[in-house]
Each structure stands twice: as C-alpha cells, then as structure tokens.
Amino acid sequence: MAGPYPAEADLLSVPPEPLGVALVVPAAQGPRFTPEAQLFIYTAAMWEEFIHEWARTLPYHKVRRFGGANDHGVDIAGFESAAGFGGVWDCFQCKHYKDALMPTDAWPEIYKVLRYAESGYYTLPRTYHFMAPRGLGATLDQMLLRPGELKAAFLKVLAEGKVGPPNNNDERDKIAAYAETADFSIFQSSTPAELLEQHKSSPQHTVRFAVPLPAAPPAQSPPVEPAPEEAKYLEQLYDVYAERFGTTARSIEDLAEHPKAHAHLRSQREYFYCAETFRIFYRDKVPPMTFENLQDQVHEGVKEIHDEDHTSGYERLQKVLSASQQINLTTNALISVWQARDKKGICHQLANDDRLRWCQ
Structure with a gap:
C-alpha cells in the first residue's frame, strides 16, 4: 500500500446540521406517514443527513459526513480513533434510489473503495455499509451473506470491463489483484427498520419524525441530605x-x-x-x-x-x-x-x- 494517509481536512467535510429546538408540530389533516414511509420520500441529501444523525448515536471517536464529487467513495465515516482514515473506521454509503439496490448498483461503489484503499489514500474500512431506504434486492442481499460469491461476481464483472475505467486495463488489473486479497465480508447493509430503531436514541428523532415523546419515569425522591x-x-x-x-x-x-x-x-x-x-x-x-x-x-x-x-x-x-x-x-x-x-x-x-x- 503506497503513499501517506491524507489529512481529514483534505476531504470536503460537511458539518452536521442540527434541527434545532424541538417544537410542537401542528396536527396534520389526513393519515400520518410512519417514519419508515417518510424515509421513502426523502431527497438524497436528506437521506445522508438522516444517516449522519444515525451514525452519531454509535460509539465512535468521531463521525464525519463528506459530500460532493470529491468524496472518494465515502459519504459518512465513523472513526474509532484520532487516527482517522489511517486507523480503524467504518464507511456508510448512502443510496436513495426508488428501488431496492441491485448488484449493478454495488459494483461501482466496491470498485471505488478498493481503488482508494489500494492507492493508500485510506486504509480499507473495517466495514462498508450500503444504506438504502428500500434496502437491497434479493440477489445483492444474498451475495453480501456469501462474501466469497460476492468477490467472485465482482472479479468477473471487473474482468469483463463492466466496472472501472473502460480504457485502463492496468488499473483494473491492479484492483483485481488487490480484490483477491481483500476480505469481502466487510460489505454489509442495514434495514430501514434497524436504522430507525437505533435512531430513536438520537435527540433529533422526535423532531425529524414528529413522534410522541415517552412518558417520564416517577420523579426521584429528594435525598435526606440536600445535593x-x-x-x-x-x-x-x-x-x-x-x-x-x-x-x-x-x-x-x-x-x-x-x-x-x-x-x-x-x-x-x-x-x-x-x-x-x-x-x-x-x-x-x-x-x-x-x-x-x-x-x-x-x-x-x-x-x-x-x-x-x-x-x-x-x-x-x-x-x-x-x-x-x-x-x-x-x-x-x-x-x-x-x-x-x-x-x-x-x-x-x-x-x-x-x-x-x-x-x-
């Protein structure tokens, strides 16, 4: 793996956008959309914001959101330490499509993360999650559960020139050699239901989905000695x-x-x-x-x-x-x-x- 790891500042970083003080939402006329249904009508940017909030509920040292054409295959990153991309980290790739993700949606993203890892731009993430509101299609879902099959299928489309630069055989050969040694079990996904359950621990959950707050527990009794x-x-x-x-x-x-x-x-x-x-x-x-x-x-x-x-x-x-x-x-x-x-x-x-x- 050649080349130094980049400083995080080298990537375009998008800071979190807090939704602000939780206000009462006027009662809507007609049927209420469930949180899962609301995810379906998000824009791509709103979907990334939601995943950013979700990732911030996890016990990372730091969570960063990257955006724009220069994201180097990383939408959201969760870092285990101050080492950032040079240490242990997880990648969350956001795909807000109208349909469930298919293998053809995954190949370019897998190629991208392998390319930048092989070049030394960052270490290969510990896990790489496809985040999609409509989840994965059956074919891709089953491939992720069979990492060996996923790797073989990726190498096949790579050899056929169906992924990567069409006129750069040298780069594709280099990525193929790197992919042979890579652990494809890093590629995973989470269902919308799993995301929403975890997002409940975010202070933004009530605001984002206008859901009722839980009732508070019985009040603590005053101690004999004042605090x-x-x-x-x-x-x-x-x-x-x-x-x-x-x-x-x-x-x-x-x-x-x-x-x-x-x-x-x-x-x-x-x-x-x-x-x-x-x-x-x-x-x-x-x-x-x-x-x-x-x-x-x-x-x-x-x-x-x-x-x-x-x-x-x-x-x-x-x-x-x-x-x-x-x-x-x-x-x-x-x-x-x-x-x-x-x-x-x-x-x-x-x-x-x-x-x-x-x-x-």
Whole structure:
C-alpha cells in the first residue's frame, strides 16, 4: 500500500446540521406517514443527513459526513480513533434510489473503495455499509451473506470491463489483484427498520419524525441530605421562612423544629426533583437547548407576577408558583409531557439560577 494517509481536512467535510429546538408540530389533516414511509420520500441529501444523525448515536471517536464529487467513495465515516482514515473506521454509503439496490448498483461503489484503499489514500474500512431506504434486492442481499460469491461476481464483472475505467486495463488489473486479497465480508447493509430503531436514541428523532415523546419515569425522591446543586434555591427558601415564620434555620435539620415551614420545604424539594427528573430524562431525547427553551418560556410567563410588589417573599413565591400553573405554551414539544409539579419545579430551578428571587 503506497503513499501517506491524507489529512481529514483534505476531504470536503460537511458539518452536521442540527434541527434545532424541538417544537410542537401542528396536527396534520389526513393519515400520518410512519417514519419508515417518510424515509421513502426523502431527497438524497436528506437521506445522508438522516444517516449522519444515525451514525452519531454509535460509539465512535468521531463521525464525519463528506459530500460532493470529491468524496472518494465515502459519504459518512465513523472513526474509532484520532487516527482517522489511517486507523480503524467504518464507511456508510448512502443510496436513495426508488428501488431496492441491485448488484449493478454495488459494483461501482466496491470498485471505488478498493481503488482508494489500494492507492493508500485510506486504509480499507473495517466495514462498508450500503444504506438504502428500500434496502437491497434479493440477489445483492444474498451475495453480501456469501462474501466469497460476492468477490467472485465482482472479479468477473471487473474482468469483463463492466466496472472501472473502460480504457485502463492496468488499473483494473491492479484492483483485481488487490480484490483477491481483500476480505469481502466487510460489505454489509442495514434495514430501514434497524436504522430507525437505533435512531430513536438520537435527540433529533422526535423532531425529524414528529413522534410522541415517552412518558417520564416517577420523579426521584429528594435525598435526606440536600445535593450541592440545591444550595441556592434552598438558601432562598430559608430566607422566606425567616421572614414569614421568624425562623433562624439554615438547614433542613434545623427547620424540623418548625413543622409548618418544614412541611412546606418538603413540598418545594419534591417539585424541584420532579423538574430535575424531567430535565435529565428528556435531555437526550430532544435537541440541545429544548429544555432551556422551556425554562425561558416559564420565566417569561411568571416574571410580571414575580416583579410586582408583594407583602412578603412567601407571597411572591406562592403567587409565582400559582402563575406557573396558568402558563399555556404552544411551541415547545416538552409541553406534551410535562405536569403541574414539573412547572413548579422549574420555578425553583430558575431560583437556583438567580433568575427568580423571593425575598427582595
């Protein structure tokens, strides 16, 4: 294998295009298309974007998408290490055709990857996947399950001049010699159903296919000893109780001497942990910043009540919590799964970030 491996920057790289905050999709009139049916009507570019998202759910060191005429036979690459094309990597070749893939669709792609591997442009990938929304035809599918038969068929069409440059026998002979030593079991495929099942772990899945979010699990119970991340909103609540009840307590244990304040604090901690359970459960199920967008909208919904003059911090707290229950949002997908206690808990998250302050 001759020649140095190229730097990844030498290839045309297309960065991922995040779909953005998950928003509520208006109910469509008429029948709903299943995710698999939606894949059929994608453009070739949309299909590559989907495969890129799918590959990013796999445990690679890095996933890159390459595009244009100079992709050197690689649409999507998953790299096991910083060595990139010089180390272990997997190739995902995207083919969005109206029919299932046939052997005649595969030969040029196999030739291309063997050609660049033989020349030293990159190492031969560990696996090479044909990615097609309509899958493979029976003939190609069975060939992939019989690597020896696949190799023999490829060498035959190569010898007949049906693949590769028609007027360059030297190159075809060189590729034939390289193919003889290559392991054709690297050539594989995945069904649309398999792709969609794995894609469910992508935070883009809900946005891309407008599917319902799963219900969150029961909220975590507050621990006996407060967690470090509770410090700020608890300090604010101790201030509220000092003003309202005349307590001097600055800990949950000290507050136990005042039953009414202690019971109130227990409820507020439960609300906070409801919101934390909600945040943690959904953070990998929606695009980045979706939960933060929800917090922003809650803040927007309660800030006028918060900023009004109140007789006490306790009154401000209670009125803000009550106002949170009246918020009627329409644009964030998480509103389809949040509950009343989550809204109150978000108010304490905002207090934890000093965006709400009960005693002024």
